[in-house]
Amino acid sequence: MASDSIAIHPAGVATRSVSERLHDWVVTVDHKKLGIMYVVYALFFLVIGGIEAMVMRIQLMRPHNDFVSPQVFNRMFTMHGTTMIFFVVIPVMFGFANYLVPLMIGARDMAFPRLNAFSFWLTAFGGLLLYFSFVGGSGLYGAGNAPDMGWWAYAPLTARAFSPGHSADYWTLALLVSGFGSVGTAINIIATVICMRCPGMTLGRMPLFAWLNLVMAAMVILAICPLTAAQIMLCVDRYLGGHFFDTQAGGSAVLWMHFFWIFGHPEVYVLVIPAFAFLSEIVPVFSRKPIFGYPVMVAATVCIGFVSLSVWAHHMFTVGMNSYANSFFAITTFAVGVPTGIKIFNWVGTMWGGRIQFKVPMLFCIGFLFQFLIAGLTGIMLGTAPFNWQLSGSYFVVAHFHYVIVGGILFALFGAFYYWYPKITGRMFNETLGKLHFWLFVIGFHLTFDLMHIPGLLGMPRRIYTYEPGRGWDTLNFLVTIGAFVQAVAILIFVANLIISCFKGAKAGNDPWDAWTLEWSTSSPPPAYNFARIPVVESRRPLWDIKHPEDPDWKYE
Amino acid sequence: MRCSERTRILVSKATGVVVLLAGFMLAARLCFGAAVDSSRSPNIFKPESTPADSIFNLSLFVLTITGLIFLVVFSLIVYSIVKYRGREDGDHSEPPQVYGSNQVELAWTVIPVLIVLILFLATARVIQSVQDAPEPSTAMRVTAVGHQFWWEFRYPKLGIVTANELHVPVSDPSHPTPTFLTLLSADTDHSFWVPRLAGKTDLIPNHPNKMWIDPRETGVYLGQCAQYCGVEHAKMLLRVYVDSQEEFDKWAKEQEAEASSDSSAEAGRRVFESTGCINCHAVRGTVADGRFGPDLTHLMSRDTIAAGIAPNTPESLRKWIEDPDSIKQGSLMPAMKLKDEDLDALIAYLGTLR
Numbered sequence: 015m016a017s018d019s020i021a022i023h024p025a026g027v028a029t030r031s032v033s034e035r036l037h038d039w040v041v042t043v044d045h046k047k048l049g050i051m052y053v054v055y056a057l058f059f060l061v062i063g064g065i066e067a068m069v070m071r072i073q074l075m076r077p078h079n080d081f082v083s084p085q086v087f088n089r090m091f092t093m094h095g096t097t098m099i100f101f102v103v104i105p106v107m108f109g110f111a112n113y114l115v116p117l118m119i120g121a122r123d124m125a126f127p128r129l130n131a132f133s134f135w136l137t138a139f140g141g142l143l144l145y146f147s148f149v150g151g152s153g154l155y156g157a158g159n160a161p162d163m164g165w166w167a168y169a170p171l172t173a174r175a176f177s178p179g180h181s182a183d184y185w186t187l188a189l190l191v192s193g194f195g196s197v198g199t200a201i202n203i204i205a206t207v208i209c210m211r212c213p214g215m216t217l218g219r220m221p222l223f224a225w226l227n228l229v230m231a232a233m234v235i236l237a238i239c240p241l242t243a244a245q246i247m248l249c250v251d252r253y254l255g256g257h258f259f260d261t262q263a264g265g266s267a268v269l270w271m272h273f274f275w276i277f278g279h280p281e282v283y284v285l286v287i288p289a290f291a292f293l294s295e296i297v298p299v300f301s302r303k304p305i306f307g308y309p310v311m312v313a314a315t316v317c318i319g320f321v322s323l324s325v326w327a328h329h330m331f332t333v334g335m336n337s338y339a340n341s342f343f344a345i346t347t348f349a350v351g352v353p354t355g356i357k358i359f360n361w362v363g364t365m366w367g368g369r370i371q372f373k374v375p376m377l378f379c380i381g382f383l384f385q386f387l388i389a390g391l392t393g394i395m396l397g398t399a400p401f402n403w404q405l406s407g408s409y410f411v412v413a414h415f416h417y418v419i420v421g422g423i424l425f426a427l428f429g430a431f432y433y434w435y436p437k438i439t440g441r442m443f444n445e446t447l448g449k450l451h452f453w454l455f456v457i458g459f460h461l462t463f464d465l466m467h468i469p470g471l472l473g474m475p476r477r478i479y480t481y482e483p484g485r486g487w488d489t490l491n492f493l494v495t496i497g498a499f500v501q502a503v504a505i506l507i508f509v510a511n512l513i514i515s516c517f518k519g520a521k522a523g524n525d526p527w528d529a530w531t532l533e534w535s536t537s538s539p540p541p542a543y544n545f546a547r548i549p550v551v552e553s554r555r556p557l558w559d560i561k562h563p564e565d566p567d568w569k570y571e
Numbered sequence: 572m573r574c575s576e577r578t579r580i581l582v583s584k585a586t587g588v589v590v591l592l593a594g595f596m597l598a599a600r601l602c603f604g605a606a607v608d609s610s611r612s613p614n615i616f617k618p619e620s621t622p623a624d625s626i627f628n629l630s631l632f633v634l635t636i637t638g639l640i641f642l643v644v645f646s647l648i649v650y651s652i653v654k655y656r657g658r659e660d661g662d663h664s665e666p667p668q669v670y671g672s673n674q675v676e677l678a679w680t681v682i683p684v685l686i687v688l689i690l691f692l693a694t695a696r697v698i699q700s701v702q703d704a705p706e707p708s709t710a711m712r713v714t715a716v717g718h719q720f721w722w723e724f725r726y727p728k729l730g731i732v733t734a735n736e737l738h739v740p741v742s743d744p745s746h747p748t749p750t751f752l753t754l755l756s757a758d759t760d761h762s763f764w765v766p767r768l769a770g771k772t773d774l775i776p777n778h779p780n781k782m783w784i785d786p787r788e789t790g791v792y793l794g795q796c797a798q799y800c801g802v803e804h805a806k807m808l809l810r811v812y813v814d815s816q817e818e819f820d821k822w823a824k825e826q827e828a829e830a831s832s833d834s835s836a837e838a839g840r841r842v843f844e845s846t847g848c849i850n851c852h853a854v855r856g857t858v859a860d861g862r863f864g865p866d867l868t869h870l871m872s873r874d875t876i877a878a879g880i881a882p883n884t885p886e887s888l889r890k891w892i893e894d895p896d897s898i899k900q901g902s903l904m905p906a907m908k909l910k911d912e913d914l915d916a917l918i919a920y921l922g923t924l925r
Contacts, residue, residue: 084802084901164799170776171759176801261776267760268778301655307671332762332798333773334754334780337702341695348687352680358644359679360671365651369666372656383648391637398633398690400626400697403770404615407762407797473613473766475797478805485793486612562665570670 043127044542048134049113050438055138056106057509062145063097064505066090071498074491077483087479088162093144095165096185099281100192101141103423107288108137108199110430111227113438115203117533117540118221120212120549125205133198140192147184161185164477166278167248169259169270174252183252190245193238200234203227212532214551219571221531221554222305225312226291229319233284236323241277244270268333275326283322286418287315289426290357293379296433297361299529300376301368304555304567307360314353314360321350331402340399347397354390358383373527374448378429381456385421389414392467410470416463428455428508435512436526440538441519447511454504461497465490530555613766613793619813620742620786621749622701622769629697636686701770704783711739711750717761717774717796719903720803721865721878731826732853734865735878738812740819742785748816749785759801765794765811773798786813795879802901808879822872829856830868830924839920842913847905854924864904870924877902885918892917 039047069090073081082090112130116123124130147160161181163171172182207228211220248270250256257263259270298305305311327335327343335343361383370376392414396402405411428451435443469487470476481487525534535557536545553559553567618627655666715737716723724737739750754763756774763782764771772782786792796807814822843849844858851864859867870876873883877899881887890897892914895904909917 084805088799088802088804162802168760168799171799171801176759261778264777266777267775302657302665304668304670306669307676310671310676332771333775334778337698340698340702341691344694344698345687345691348690352683352687355683356676356680360676362644362647362651363671363675365648365655367666367669368655369657370652370655380648380652384645387641387644387648391641394637394690395630395633398629398694400694400701400770401630401633403701403772404623404626404630404766407764407771471615473615473764473794475762475764475795475804477799478795480805482808484611486614565668567668570668 041131043123043131045112045116045124045127045130046438046540046542046544048130049109049111051134052105052109052112052137055141056102056109059097059101059105059141060505061509063094063102064502066094066097068498068502070094071495073479074481075495076492077481077488079480082479084479085159085162088164088477089160091477092161092164092185096144096161096189097141098419099165099285100189101137101144103285103419104192104196105137106427107230107285108133108196110288110292110434111203111230112199114434114533115206115224115227116210117536117544118224118531119207119210119215120532120545120551121206121210122544122548124202125210126202129198130202133195133202136195136198137192140188140190140195143184143191144188147181147188150180150184166274167270168274169248169265169267170261172248172252172270173260173262175262183249186245186248190242193242193245196234196238197242200231200238203231204235207231212549212551218309219551219554222294222308222311223291223531226287226294226315229315230284230287230291233280233287233319233322237277237280237284240273244273244277247273268330271330271333272327275329276323278329279326280322282415282418283318285423287318289382289423290315292426292430292433293361293382295531296375296379296429297364299433299527300371300373300379301365302371303364303368304530304558305360306363306366308554310356311360314356317353318350321346321353325350328397328399328402329406331399332406344397344399348394351390351394351397358387358390373432374443374445374452375429375433377449377452378425378432381452382422382425382429385417385425385459389417389422392417405470407475408470409474409476410467412476413463413466413470416466421459421463425455428452431508431512433527434533435515436522437533437538437540439516439519440522441515442522442526443515443519444511447507447514451504451507451511454507455501458497458500458502458504461500462494463497465497466494525557528561530557532556535560611793615766617767619788619792620768620784622782622784623767625697625701626770629693632693633690636690640686706751706783707747707749709746709748710783711748712753713737713739713750714753714755715763715774717754717756717758717763717800718863719758719801720796720807720899722763722807722809723757723865726823726826729823729827731823732855732866733826733869733873735808735875736810736812736873738814738819738822739784739786740816741789741813742787744787747785749783751781751783754780754782760798761796761800761807762798763794763809764797765792765809767792768794768811771797784811786811789813789815789818803899806878806880806899806902808875810875810879825872825925826869828869830854832856833923836916836920836923839916839918839923842909842917843920846907846909848907848917851904867921867924870921872925885922888918888921889914 039051042048069082070087073079073087112124159181161184163177163182167185170176207224247256247258251258251260257265259265259267261267294305294311325343325346327339328347331340396405396411396414432443432448469490472486474481474487522538524536524538532549535549549556553571555567559566559568616627618624712727714725714727722735724733740748742748752763754772754774756776758776761774762771763774768784768786769782772780774780790813792811792813794809794811796804796809800807849859849861851861853860853862853866853868855868875881876883876888877891881891881898892907894906895902896906
């Protein structure tokens with residue numbers, strides 16, 4: 015083939031030893047390899063976080079169960095939350111952004127390839143540090159253990175009096191280190207989108223995927239910095255005699271809550287905006303129509319970015335803020351629903367009048383639409399401060415945010431996996447297994463998370479390792495656990511499909527979905543340099559223009 | 572082949588819809604089933620006190636609005652999926668390319684903004700009515716202190732100190748006698764949540780909070796700590812006894828008294844006062860004045876021990892003193908390792924603390 019004659023693909027590529035190939039991955043600064051590494055790393059932690067979730071569900075299957083001790087249960091929910099947020103969803107979103115943003119804007123790499131590699135390894139190291147606490151958490155005395163103060167690490171549970179040993183420190187350092195990695199990648203994404211676009215690609219012609227990741231990256235910088243500051247203050251408290259959060263010495267537990275949630279709420283949008291980005295690429299292609307209301311979609315995203323910076327204290331309606339503060343955070347929380355609703359309407363507008371193809375990626379996106387709608391509506395209920403006084407800290411909240419993260423973000427992610435799998439591996443996945451995965455996961459998801467709302471309404475608090483029989487929670491919890499098993503089976507099918515198809519899948523070709531953005535114009539997988547010749551674009555859908563020279567987009571934009 | 576594929580897709584879709592509907596019906600049945608056969612369920616939709624009522628009414632309003640939004644958007648999505656699904660009629664041309672419409676965008680921006688305004692007004696009204704309610708002079712005052720992993724209740728006007736089981740008088744709407752709680756914490760964050768009486772409010776060290784209840788019906792209301800507070804967060808249960816005014820006065824009178832000095836349990840009293848018990852527990856009228864654990868002056872007036880997790884019987888008291896971990900693993904009460912005869916004597920003594 016032609017590529018044989020290109021110097022960077024020497025003929026002897028197949029005979030290189032495993033260690034040489036491994037070395038290539040370790041020292042790489044290629045955005046595609048780093049993207050794949052981010053994704054694989056996140057998948058690994060997804061399985062670990064999933065196992066932790068299963069341990070909790072088995073324990074809660076019936077009242078007074080003794081599958082694990084309270085100490086182990088508390089470590090499980092702390093590690094599950096921390097892992098899923100910091101070491102699954104953030105890295106996997108960075109992975110897709112890394113892989114796709116340069117390809118979509120017609121660039122050959124990210125703006126700062128070395129910073130990119132540095133950021134990935136920081137994040138990777140952070141995850142290892144967190145899990146090292148299982149062996150090293152208590153320092154030299156006694157066996158190690160993982161942190162058990164919940165993933166919000168509310169003061170004063172993190173004070174040395176309540177968290178002796180070093181498990182809390184591993185948690186702090188893991189988040190500190192991976193936080194630096196996140197900020198590095200965020201700067202990189204911003205610089206890439208601003209500076210590396212190919213000729214003709216104005217901001218107004220950029221794929222929505224790039225736009226949304228630009229907003230996401232800006233929010234990462236704004237959200238991670240207060241968290242990093244708070245982690246340093248916590249270290250000062252624990253080792254240098256500080257009293258920021260030390261309530262026994264006049265410190266403030268509420269201060270930590272503000273720091274944590276001024277990170278924590280924008281963080282939700284950091285996770286969900288990339289999911290919006292996936293939908294904004296996948297839904298148009300499988301509806302065979304351009305995205306409905308492109309400028310409004312951009313405006314709504316930027317608007318979400320700003321408004322979401324002023325909603326953090328809706329996590330704190332029960333901590334005793336005054337009625338004015340509660341009212342303020344209630345209205346900002348409702349307000350953020352407006353641009354989010356606009357996005358849902360625009361995706362429906364995109365499907366409206368289209369010719370919808372129910373391929374696996376589209377199925378997951380449709381699942382997203384339904385579930386994200388429900389998640390948004392339970393979010394309105396939680397934003398109603400007085401209703402929140404009942405629902406906060408109950409299983410209703412757990413059901414709500416899993417609806418966002420699993421029903422919304424994870425569904426969109428699965429869609430993205432199936433959609434770009436042919437581009438990344440060069441092979442098609444197995445469509446039947448994909449559909450099986452989808453239906454099993456839908457059933458498991460609804461069994462688990464629909465029912466999980468109800469114990470919350472019946473007064474079941476979250477983070478309890480056991481509960482009393484006879485309160486109306488027993489049957490529901492049993493069914494929720496059954497649903498968790500169904501989801502676990504579906505995830506195994508997904509992982510098996512990814513691995514098997516990588517070796518046995520049919521060749522995908524450059525453009526299996528008949529799509530319109532630049533990544534589909536190069537080979538699958540793309541060469542290290544992405545494009546032999548830097549493309550020049552004239553509209554938002556450069557491949558449409560090539561495929562339909564009689565009716566190009568640039569005439570209408 | 573195409574035809575069979577389409578049938579298969581239709582069948583799988585139909586199955587999905589049936590499963591979903593079955594799921595919703597099951598959920599509804601479970602919800603109502605639980606509400607019917609379990610009067611002990613701390614169901615937020617069965618309020619018995621003004622703050623819980625206001626929240627309940629607001630929640631019905633919000634559920635109606637969100638329910639309507641759900642119906643509209645759900646139908647829109649379903650309609651567009653069914654109507655605009657790709658048909659297998661050999662037509663592979665692209666549909667008309669539509670880029671957007673400013674009128675439509677304006678409509679689906681303005682309508683949600685109006686809904687937000689309505690929701691906000693309703694919410695702000697309830698926030699104000701619950702949070703800023705004036706405290707009448709007839710109100711009872713109680714200070715609740717959260718501990719790892721139990722509740723301390725102090726009645727400053729009455730001089731009563733008790734634990735885990737809060738007694739309050741019923742509040743007759745014509746002569747309201749609400750109870751105003753000051754919420755403190757001795758260690759980590761906790762949250763006071765009795766769903767049928769009020770929403771939850773956190774107990775945060777160094778950050779006093781307030782809440783109030785005015786229960787209309789007598790009875791026992793269950794709740795538990797709703798903010799993760801450490802190992803045994805799950806076993807920090809909460810019981811609120813709403814008594815008639817006469818019953819409450821009788822209870823208060825008994826609680827105000829010093830501990831009974833029943834000479835029949837002198838041996839047990841010696842065990843109690845000569846081992847570690849008095850470091851943490853108080854028995855008014857004796858040398859025991861510890862504050863780290865629950866006040867035991869009128870221990871026998873309580874139905875449960877260990878923050879509601881075990882019935883207050885000699886057997887469970889025995890188990891609790893011998894090995895607290897067997898009832899509540901990680902509780903801060905140490906195993907006392909007493910000889911059998913000392914343990915018998917101690918339990919006999921505790922039995923006199925009426």
